[in-house]
Amino acid sequence: xxxxxxxxxxxxxxxxxxxxxxxxxxxxxxxxxxxxxxxxxxxxxxxxxxxxxxxxxxxxxxxxxxxxxxxxxxxxxxxxxxxxxxxxxxxxxxxxxxxxxxxxxxxxxxxxxxxxxxxxxxxxxxxxxxxxxxxxxxxxxxxxxxxxxxxxxxxxxxxxxxxxxxxxxxxxxxxxxxxxxxxxxxxxxxxxxxxxxxxxxxxxxxxxxxxxxxxxxxxxxxxxxxxxxxxxxxxxxxxxxxxxxxxxxxxxxxxxxxxxxxxxxxxxx
Amino acid sequence: xxxxxxxxxxxxxxxxxxxxxxxxxxxxxxxxxxxxxxxxxxxxxxxxxxxxxxxxxxxxxxxxxxxxxxxxxxxxxxxxxxxxxxxxxxxxxxxxxxxxxxxxxxxxxxxxxxxxxxxxxxxxxxxxxxxxxxxxxxxxxxxxxxxxxxxxxxxxxxxxxxxxxxxxxxxxxxxxxxxxxxxxxxxxxxxxxxxxxxxxxxxxxxxxxxxxxxxxxxxxxxxxxxxxxxxxxxxxxxxxxxxxxxxxxxxxxxxxxxxxxxxxxxxxxxxxxxxxxxxxxxxxxxxxxxxxxxxxxxxxxxxxxxxxxxxxxxxxxxxxxxxxxxxxxxxxxxxxxx
Numbered sequence: 034x035x036x037x038x039x040x041x042x043x044x045x046x047x048x049x050x051x052x053x054x055x056x057x058x059x060x061x062x063x064x065x066x067x068x069x070x071x072x073x074x075x076x077x078x079x080x081x082x083x084x085x086x087x088x089x090x091x092x093x094x095x096x097x098x099x100x101x102x103x104x105x106x107x108x109x110x111x112x113x114x115x116x117x118x119x120x121x122x123x124x125x126x127x128x129x130x131x132x133x134x135x136x137x138x139x140x141x142x143x144x145x146x147x148x149x150x151x152x153x154x155x156x157x158x159x160x161x162x163x164x165x166x167x168x169x170x171x172x173x174x175x176x177x178x179x180x181x182x183x184x185x186x187x188x189x190x191x192x193x194x195x196x197x198x199x200x201x202x203x204x205x206x207x208x209x210x211x212x213x214x215x216x217x218x219x220x221x222x223x224x225x226x227x228x229x230x231x232x233x234x235x236x237x238x239x240x241x242x243x244x245x246x247x248x249x250x251x252x253x254x255x256x257x258x259x260x261x262x263x264x265x266x267x268x269x270x271x272x273x274x275x276x277x278x279x280x281x282x283x284x285x286x287x288x289x290x291x292x293x294x295x296x297x298x299x300x301x302x
Numbered sequence: 303x304x305x306x307x308x309x310x311x312x313x314x315x316x317x318x319x320x321x322x323x324x325x326x327x328x329x330x331x332x333x334x335x336x337x338x339x340x341x342x343x344x345x346x347x348x349x350x351x352x353x354x355x356x357x358x359x360x361x362x363x364x365x366x367x368x369x370x371x372x373x374x375x376x377x378x379x380x381x382x383x384x385x386x387x388x389x390x391x392x393x394x395x396x397x398x399x400x401x402x403x404x405x406x407x408x409x410x411x412x413x414x415x416x417x418x419x420x421x422x423x424x425x426x427x428x429x430x431x432x433x434x435x436x437x438x439x440x441x442x443x444x445x446x447x448x449x450x451x452x453x454x455x456x457x458x459x460x461x462x463x464x465x466x467x468x469x470x471x472x473x474x475x476x477x478x479x480x481x482x483x484x485x486x487x488x489x490x491x492x493x494x495x496x497x498x499x500x501x502x503x504x505x506x507x508x509x510x511x512x513x514x515x516x517x518x519x520x521x522x523x524x525x526x527x528x529x530x531x532x533x534x535x536x537x538x539x540x541x542x543x544x545x546x547x548x549x550x551x552x553x554x555x556x557x558x559x560x561x562x563x564x565x566x567x568x569x570x571x572x573x574x575x576x577x578x579x580x581x582x583x584x585x586x587x588x589x590x591x592x593x594x595x596x597x598x599x600x601x602x603x604x605x606x607x608x609x610x611x612x613x614x615x616x617x618x619x620x621x622x623x624x625x626x627x628x629x630x631x632x633x634x635x636x637x638x639x640x
Contacts, residue, residue, distance in 0.1 A: 042441070043441075043446055043447055046437075046438075046441040046446060046452055047448065047452070049434070049437075049438070049456075050448075050451065050452045050455035050456060051455070053455045053456055053458075053459065053513065053517070054455040054458070055481070056467075056470050056471060056474050056481075056513070057458060057459075057462075057470065059470070059473070059474065059481050060470045060473070063473070114365070115365045115366045115369060116366065118362045118363070118365060118366065119362065119363050119365070119366035119367075121362055122358075122359045122360075122362035122363045123363075126355050126356075126358055126359030126362065127355060127359075128355055128356040128357075128358070128359030128360060129356045131359065134363065134367070137370070137375065138366070138370060140374065140375070140378075141370060141374045143570065143622050143623065143625075143626045144374060144378055144619060144622055144623075145570070145574060146373055146374065147574050147575075147595075148573075148574060148595065148615065148618055148619070148622070149373075149374070149377040149378060149381065149615070150598065150599060150602060150603075150611075150615075151381065151384075151598070151602040151608050151611045151612055151615060152376075152377035152378075152380045152381050152384070152612070152615075153373060153377050154602075154603075155380075155608070156372070156373070156376075156377065171369070171372075171373060172373035172374075174369050175365070175366040175367075175369035175370045175373075175374075177370070180366060205358055205362075230461055233463065234462070234463035234464060234465070236463065236464060236465045236577040236580070237576065237577055237580070237595075237599065240580070241599075241603055251463075252463050252465045252466075252577075255463075255465055255466065255469070256465055256580065256581060259469055259581075260581075267473050267476075270469060270473070271469070271470065271473060274466045274469045274470060275466075277463065277466060278461075278462050278463055278466045281461050281462070281463075282458070282461060282462065285457075285458070285461045286454075289450075289453075289454060289457075292461075293453070293457065293521060293524075
């Protein structure tokens, strides 16, 4: 009996998986074939890269790529430094007001900068930062998620290691750098992956604060491209869409195992 | 109790859950630590040392505190403050108008439309994506034919930008031309403007959200399932427990903390993520797909009515806060911690 059930369940899993991959497969088909075949299936249809060439030439995608890479790098660097310091304080410094401050940090898990568009826009305008990559990055530099994740990790570091380093005369920052950070390496990798994929994909806030080719990240560039620069040539739009997601998608396909592990680790800790 | 004989490993994501509510659920390893802190090895702290620790702690925290205060706490407070003022126009400065913005909001049919849409959107996406995520995780966790492909298919939407996903689905839904209409057309159904009709537009957006999110939640369930000791299943099998019974009485309760964690995330996402609306419908037709944050975006950055946008944001902040409180207070009682 259970063999039949098992078989049925396998079939269901496959049906769902096929449905899940279908929109993507459809986009790949469209992007790699001439637009005459966009919605017309013919196994003999000629394969072409022309749509990608057209899309690449039609908008400054190279610049958008550069902007996104700069943005993601800026955010990640700042997050690693800021969250490491804060997590260390929360994990190992029983200072006055720690509980209350930690609760205040966790508020950001619920109320993310994504929601506070209007006031953050006002702040950026007063700081004179509108239409800069810094303005996109600033609200995300202190991440409650990162602080929380690293704090949990630092707490698992045996105190004996900490004390041994102290006996040898290391200061708090040296201990952090030599004891805690190396031990938390896998968590840093996991966090970095989550952060990079989040900010590579982020859209609404960058859409609001940027206004020029020099600052627009890929997501906003793609939207500008597909809504204005283009008629409705789906072949070219899907080509552009795949192009902008390609780096993340390829990284994922190559390092699938590690990435899934990392996401899992980020969820666990 | 089903969890009597469970292994000592703690369920996944419990720590996150524990931390986010920052009260009540304190697990053994963190308890002794937080209370005694530095006092453990050194006897009672000399006041001087205590001061040093506090100063060091605050200094380490300073960058994070400044950034969080500037871009989370301050704007949240400023939003509430601004909601009591009028929008400055030209040379007319903002004036205090008390609750007028709120009164306007209550009379604004679009606000109610957006709120109702968002409620349906949340109700439609959250249970479905959680159920699918759980099913996917159970499938991928057991020995099943083509497991790598299944995992890949389920998880891939998660790494794509929502904006790209929206473009792909926009094409998918194109009337007459997109895949959906082509498939339905093969069965003789007439072409339908899926995103252009008020009856179907919200459902279409829900499908996109579920498609994008289920694989992400699957990861958390997968992590949790791998923490459940296989000896549990073996023991149950020896005692002849049916697999459904085992799932209902053992697996599912053990996954409860994960479900709570995923649920909190799903609620936040239902109110936070509107990228696909910008691309696919712009809230139309006739506001049938306007969600709350999209309406805020519209009011704030298309009509530049910042005070009213702030008022709407207060509602959104209230919803997020309420969701957090209700879930922690209400769901926690049914979640068991080992």
